[in-house]
Amino acid sequence: MAAVFRAEAGRLTASLTRSLRDFDLAEECVQDALVAALEHWPREGVPYNPGAWLLTTARRKGIDRLRRAKRYQENIAALEETPGSSATRELPDGGAMRDERLELIFTCCHPALAREAQLALTLRSVCGLTTAEIARAFLASETTIAQRLVRAKRKIVDARIPFRVPERAELAERLDEVLAVLYLMFNEGYLATGRRGAQDRDLATEAEWLASLVVELLPDEPEALGLLALMRLHLARAAARFDARGDMVLLKDQHRSLWDRAKIDDARALVGRFLRPERPGPYQLQALIALAHAEAPSWEGTRWPEILRAYDALLAYSDTPVVRLNRAIALGQVAGPEQALREVDALAESLDGYHLFHATRAELLRQLGRADDARAADRRALELTENPAERALLERRIDAAAGVSPRRSPEIERGR
Amino acid sequence: MARYMFLFFDDETWTQRVTKEEMERDYAEVGRWWDEQVRKGVITGGRELRPSGTARTVRRVNGRLIVTDGPFIEAKEQVGGYAVIEVADLDEAIRVAKTWPAGGVEIRPVLEP
Amino acid sequence: MAKFAFLYFGDQTEYEPTPESQKVYAEIFRWFETNRAHFVYGGEELQPTRTATTVRNARGKVTVVDGPFVEAKEAIGGFSIIEAPDMAAALELAKTWPGQGVEVRPIVER
Numbered sequence: 001m002a003a004v005f006r007a008e009a010g011r012l013t014a015s016l017t018r019s020l021r022d023f024d025l026a027e028e029c030v031q032d033a034l035v036a037a038l039e040h041w042p043r044e045g046v047p048y049n050p051g052a053w054l055l056t057t058a059r060r061k062g063i064d065r066l067r068r069a070k071r072y073q074e075n076i077a078a079l080e081e082t083p084g085s086s087a088t089r090e091l092p093d094g095g096a097m098r099d100e101r102l103e104l105i106f107t108c109c110h111p112a113l114a115r116e117a118q119l120a121l122t123l124r125s126v127c128g129l130t131t132a133e134i135a136r137a138f139l140a141s142e143t144t145i146a147q148r149l150v151r152a153k154r155k156i157v158d159a160r161i162p163f164r165v166p167e168r169a170e171l172a173e174r175l176d177e178v179l180a181v182l183y184l185m186f187n188e189g190y191l192a193t194g195r196r197g198a199q200d201r202d203l204a205t206e207a208e209w210l211a212s213l214v215v216e217l218l219p220d221e222p223e224a225l226g227l228l229a230l231m232r233l234h235l236a237r238a239a240a241r242f243d244a245r246g247d248m249v250l251l252k253d254q255h256r257s258l259w260d261r262a263k264i265d266d267a268r269a270l271v272g273r274f275l276r277p278e279r280p281g282p283y284q285l286q287a288l289i290a291l292a293h294a295e296a297p298s299w300e301g302t303r304w305p306e307i308l309r310a311y312d313a314l315l316a317y318s319d320t321p322v323v324r325l326n327r328a329i330a331l332g333q334v335a336g337p338e339q340a341l342r343e344v345d346a347l348a349e350s351l352d353g354y355h356l357f358h359a360t361r362a363e364l365l366r367q368l369g370r371a372d373d374a375r376a377a378d379r380r381a382l383e384l385t386e387n388p389a390e391r392a393l394l395e396r397r398i399d400a401a402a403g404v405s406p407r408r409s410p411e412i413e414r415g416r
Numbered sequence: 417m418a419r420y421m422f423l424f425f426d427d428e429t430w431t432q433r434v435t436k437e438e439m440e441r442d443y444a445e446v447g448r449w450w451d452e453q454v455r456k457g458v459i460t461g462g463r464e465l466r467p468s469g470t471a472r473t474v475r476r477v478n479g480r481l482i483v484t485d486g487p488f489i490e491a492k493e494q495v496g497g498y499a500v501i502e503v504a505d506l507d508e509a510i511r512v513a514k515t516w517p518a519g520g521v522e523i524r525p526v527l528e529p
Numbered sequence: 530m531a532k533f534a535f536l537y538f539g540d541q542t543e544y545e546p547t548p549e550s551q552k553v554y555a556e557i558f559r560w561f562e563t564n565r566a567h568f569v570y571g572g573e574e575l576q577p578t579r580t581a582t583t584v585r586n587a588r589g590k591v592t593v594v595d596g597p598f599v600e601a602k603e604a605i606g607g608f609s610i611i612e613a614p615d616m617a618a619a620l621e622l623a624k625t626w627p628g629q630g631v632e633v634r635p636i637v638e639r
Contacts, residue, residue: 111593112506112582151579155595158580159525160418162505170511421575423605425598461570463610464637465534472616474623475630483620488538488632491599495536497637498608500573506582510593513584520585522598527574527607 001041004050005034006209009128011051012058014100017163020062023107024153027125029065033058034128101126102217103163105210109178110161117152118181119188120145126213127206137203138188178214179227179283182207186231190238191387208235215270222274226283229270233290236263247396248389252299264294282317285310304333321350325360337367355384359394366401375401417502419460419526420509424497426519428467445517453501458512462499493520500526530612532569532636533619537607539629541578556627564611567622572609603630610636 009030016026033054047053108121123129123137131149135142155161166174189203211228218224240258243249271291274284289310296302311327324347332340341364344357351357362377375398382394431439453459468487475482487494496519503509506523513521544550561571578597585592597604613619616635623631 110506112510112595114595117595155580158576159523159582160505162507164507166507170507419573421573421608423598463532463534464639466635466637468634471632471634472620472623473630473632474620474626476628481624483624487634488536488630489599489601489603491601493598495605498534510582510584514586514591514593516584516586520583520598523582523584524578524597525576525580527576 001037001046004046005037005128006206008051008054009034010101010104010126010213011099012055013125013128014104015055016058016062017104017107018100021163023125023156023163025062025065027153029058029062030054030125030128031130032061032065036061099217101213102165105178105214106165106174107156107161107163109174109181110156111174111177112159112161113152113155115181115184117148117155118177119185120148121152122181122185122210123203123206124149126210129206175214175218175221175224179211179223182211182214183227183230183283185210186234190234204231204235207231222279223281223283225270225274226281226285226287229267229274229287230283230290232263232267232270233287233294236260236267236294242389245392246389247392248387250393251293256296256298259294264291267291267294280313282314285314285317289314302333304330308334321347321357322354325351325354325357329360332364332367337364340364341368353384355381355390355394357381358384362397371401418505418509419500419502419528420506421524421526422462422499422501422509422513422516423495423522423524424499424516424519425493425495425522427492428469428494428496430519431467442518449515449517450499453499453512458501458503459499460502462497464497465495467496468494530614531616531619532638533611533613533616534634534636535572535609535611535623535626536605536632536634537609537626537628537630538603538632539606540602541604541606542602543577543579553627560625560627564622564625567611567613568609569612570610572607574607575605577606578604 012030012033013026016029017023020026020029036057037050037054041047041050104126105122108125109118113121119138120134123134124131129137131146132142134140135145138145165171186204186207189205189207208228208231211224211231214224215221215228236259237251237254239260240254240256241249249255267287268291271284271287289307292303292307292310308327308330311323311330314323315327325344328340328343328347331343341361344361344364347357358377358381362374362381365371365374365377378394378398378401382391382398385391385394434442450459450462471485471487473484473486473488475484475488501509501512503512506525509523513523546554561568581595581597583594583596583598585594585598611619611622613622616633619633623633
């Protein structure tokens with residue numbers, strides 16, 4: 001049922017928003033219909049055409065709500081005019097209904113809405129998550145999320161944010177905004193694994209589904225393809241990211257046999273669709289980097305020069321200290337740890353508060369045989385992260401380094 | 417159609433940082449932009465305000481009137497002018513605001529009676 | 530005679546209307562009626578700052594964000610253009626404004 005809801009919720013909200021010209025009302029009606037489905041379907045069985053059932057129910061709920069409010073006579077007319085609304089089973093199927101989810105996505109991710117509002121609204125309207133589910137996903141209270149949603153919907157109405165796909169001239173910029181929302185949603189879910197229970201609808205999977213929807217609706221946008229490929233490649237490695245104890249495993253040390261080959265193949269096919277380099281972009285480059293990792297037989301056997309080139313290109317779009325840090329790791333593999341350490345040290349000022357900066361330094365220092373400096377860097381990294389999986393990893397590394405430390409082991413031996 | 421108010425804001429110290437020629441060039445550019453928006457029927461009215469230092473503020477606090485020098489809010493950026501525009505929706509308002517050549521624009525929907 | 534902008538400002542927190550706030554609203558309505566002769570332009574009432582969108586142009590990069598250009602408890606909620614002999618006279622009129630406050634700003638005459 002969850003899959004049906006997700007597939008239908010956005011479609012229904014989009015369609016009703018069009019006919020009612022009232023985003024807020026449309027969304028309430030869809031939620032009413034989903035609640036009705038939860039009551040009826042387990043008792044009476046899932047209907048032959050669940051989408052049509054939901055649409056009819058949502059329309060009826062809409063008529064009820066409008067009658068109760070005794071307003072917008074013309075909107076009631078708009079609802080009743082829609083052909084087929086009188087009989088559930090004879091409704092045109094979902095395919096015949098105009099798909100307006102793209103309009104819905106662009107409205108939810110409108111730049112005039114705050115980022116957190118865009119996220120909540122997209123999950124609610126396009127994915128059909130409940131307020132409670134969204135609250136759990138963001139570790140926020142239900143009241144906070146409910147207020148956020150109300151505020152965002154009021155702004156859409158009061159400031160007249162239009163319900164439409166942007167014009168050609170603005171599409172690229174507006175699509176960037178949508179992709180940024182989806183990528184943030186993905187990271188929120190992906191990085192939080194281990195912090196939350198598995199029973200919650202996972203934000204990373206929702207984001208992947210949304211990205212695939214965008215690709216389906218806008219098949220020729222290379223950055224959308226890039227983002228979807230990137231998400232698939234991350235998800236392909238999900239099973240290898242944690243060990244049996246729930247501790248995080250670095251890419252370098254992951255069991256590559258645990259990687260999901262089918263997902264990697266999917267991603268490779270997506271990459272094949274944007275490989276013509278006329279319209280390059282940051283998601284495409286990140287997907288190329290992730291694909292090079294996914295296809296490598298081992299950490300050492302990775303196509304590092306290719307990854308380094310992709311990072312060089314990526315700097316043109318986002319010259320951030322974090323991108324430079326990742327580039328330095330690739331540089332270390334191509335040109336050696338000494339050169340990489342020089343690059344990393346140059347980032348000290350901007351990244352001193354970032355645990356992965358110190359963890360990366362520790363790794364390079366260890367390769368250069370500077371065990372004490374490496375341990376100090378690992379300790380600094382440990383101070384800076386609260387993520388239990390990451391902490392466990394760092395503690396393990398510090399302990400291991402202490403055990404084989406050339407200074408400490410002889411002392412232990414002398415003590416004996 | 418919908419009406420919005422554009423509140424043009426800027427860091428007022430810019431006038432001290434530019435040469436006389438630069439300032440004249442900027443004013444000419446703003447003048448051209450304004451005329452074009454009026455010609456297109458986008459701008460239906462608007463004014464340039466004198467710097468916030470020339471403002472005086474009247475405030476009612478617990479029933480008492482307090483008059484102070486300066487603007488009602490002390491901030492780095494101050495409103496320097498406004499325009500009332502008439503366009504189809506927020507997207508169009510944003511499109512117009514992006515072409516404003518002299519700083520930032522706050523877009524506020526006008527409350528229609 | 531000179532022209533002045535009256536920038537009416539107030540608390541942007543939205544409360545349910547109270548008898549008190551409705552009384553102020555009625556007073557404001559009457560104030561506009563009484564002072565009609567002073568207005569060059571009656572002005573507009575704006576929707577609250579929660580409906581605002583700000584477009585910034587920083588070093589050639591244009592950004593669009595939710596919210597007003599400065600986040601504060603008080604913000605402009607409407608404006609008028611009035612005509613008065615001088616600032617002192619404009620201030621006298623401003624002092625009769627029944628709302629929370631008004632900033633009086635001279636206008637650039639061209």
